Amino acid sequence: MRLLTPPGIAGVAVVQFGAAERPRLAPCLRSTRGEAIATVPGAPPRRALLQLDGLVVDDVLVVDRGAVGLELHLHGSAAVLAALARAFVFDDAPVLPPAVRLLRDAMCESQLELAIEQLGLDFERFCRDVADLPPAARSTELAAVRERSRVALAQVVPARLVLLGAQNAGKSSLFNRLLFRERVLTGPAPGLTRDPVAEVTALDGYPYEVVDTAGEGPAASAVDGAAIERGRRLRSHALQVLVVDGHRGPSVADRELAGGAVLVVANKADLPQVGWPADMPCHLRVSCAAEQAVLLRARIGAALRQCRALPAAGRVGGIAALSAEDLARLA
Ligand SMILES: Nc1nc2c(ncn2[C@@H]2O[C@H](COP(=O)(O)OP(=O)(O)OP(=O)(O)O)[C@@H](O)[C@H]2O)c(=O)[nH]1
Ligand SMILES: [Mg+2]
Structure with missing residues (x-):
């Protein structure tokens, strides 16, 4: 232990x-x-x-x-x-530093590069160097460090991405496409998904914990109502992706949910589309049925990266992925 x-x-x-x-x-x-x-x-x-x-x-x-x-x-x-x-007996072996754990658990190339970079850096030396800089150069360097750290953390810590929307909009179909496999059940019966299901995947070089949730609509039983409520609770502090059935158009519930969503995705682009209300955003039109999963993932990943103001994943360069204590020490 x-x-x-x-x-x-x-x-x-x-x-x-x-x-x-x-x-x-x-x-x-x-x-x-x-x-x-x-x-x-x-x-x-x-x-x-x-x-x-x-x-x-x-x-x-x-x-x-x-x-x-x-x-x-x-x-x-x-x-x-x-x-x-x-x-139980506590194992006295030292706890692995975050960079070593990241090296072991990296999910994509950018995480691996980041782990190697973090293992090679000398934080104490960096702190001394920054302290010796003239004040203006020091604040420029610290601002750059904070930004690199923000990007590096986004490469390492999966952001939660909650798929939400009306029943039957295609949330579970999108979830499966993002994972390249039939992870959850999909089908024409509304209210198929009840309990939230989460999986981690990398989109456009950044890790996400994608969560499929129950659709908004009449709950068949109290048990279903509780499951819907569990999904709703996962929305706070998450990136919300609203999936709308573009064939039927946004419902009243969709219009309300759009306010908290970072992305509004109109699905079922392979079917005839209704006119989209001018006062509601639509960031992407997709077809979970007809579009290649590789392209769909790339488009969603790029749109998310854009709304999070993140650069293309790759080498972060220099000091990165600092803990809150590291940042406090630098400040
Ligand atoms: N034509 C077409 N059908 C789609 C598309 N995406 C999903 N569907 C179908 O729409 C139906 C509902 O899809 P689901 O993914 O189960 O919908 P959901 O939003 O998860 O529904 P709930 O779990 O009930 O909230 C299924 O029959 C899918 O095959 C699409 O892009 N085009
Ligand atoms: Mg579903």
Whole structure:
């Protein structure tokens, strides 16, 4: 067992269990109904109650990293960590620095380049050099560093992208195209998607956690209503992509959702299109049925990059991907 987050008091602690520790950990993780928890590598995190010595000590998220093992995302209580340390043995090997972890987990070329760049840089030396600059040059350099850091972080930390819109607009079809596979069910029956489904993919060189959500429309049951609500909660702090059925045109709900969306995508461009209201934006017209996934992904990726004011992914150059503490030290 290894602590992945820095030691000390914080709101969250992440602990990694090696593959060999799974059998001993399994009885400690239960659902809220007291049942055993089954996890699937690469699946979204699962909620579980952590039980030690017969007591529920925390409400946690379980992330299955396959051969690497299981991660528990805990509330950062020192008492819970101490109880875990009593039940399992903490591995004293040093926690991998972020750049080393990025080197191991890179999803695309730009992340790999960034990891190599970060491993090679000497932050202490950079801080000393910046401190020696005349004030005007120093503030120019710091502004450049902040901008490089913003871009580098966007290359490393997946931004959440929530697909939303009316039932049957084609959100799940778009989700599947963005992932190059039939990850979720699609079909003509409205209200097919209930629970939100998330996957990480790289679009135009930047990673995104794309989330397919239930469509807006009549909920068939209270359970469906709860699932729709879960999807709605994921919208805050996310980039919202509104998918509209361009054949039928925007609904009243679509018009309301357009206000919070960074991109409005009119789908079903292969069918006859209705006139688009002048007071509503439409950034892209696509056809999930007829368009090549490669082109569709490229167009959506480029549009997102543009609205986030991000440059074409590639080498960031120099100091990049600074933590909040690094930036505070530089300031
Ligand atoms: N002709 C055409 N049909 C499409 C296109 N995109 C999706 N569809 C069809 O539209 C129907 C609804 O697609 P879904 O992707 O399931 O729609 P959804 O927005 O996820 O719907 P809910 O899950 O109910 O909210 C399916 O029958 C799709 O095959 C398109 O570009 N052109
Ligand atoms: Mg759907």
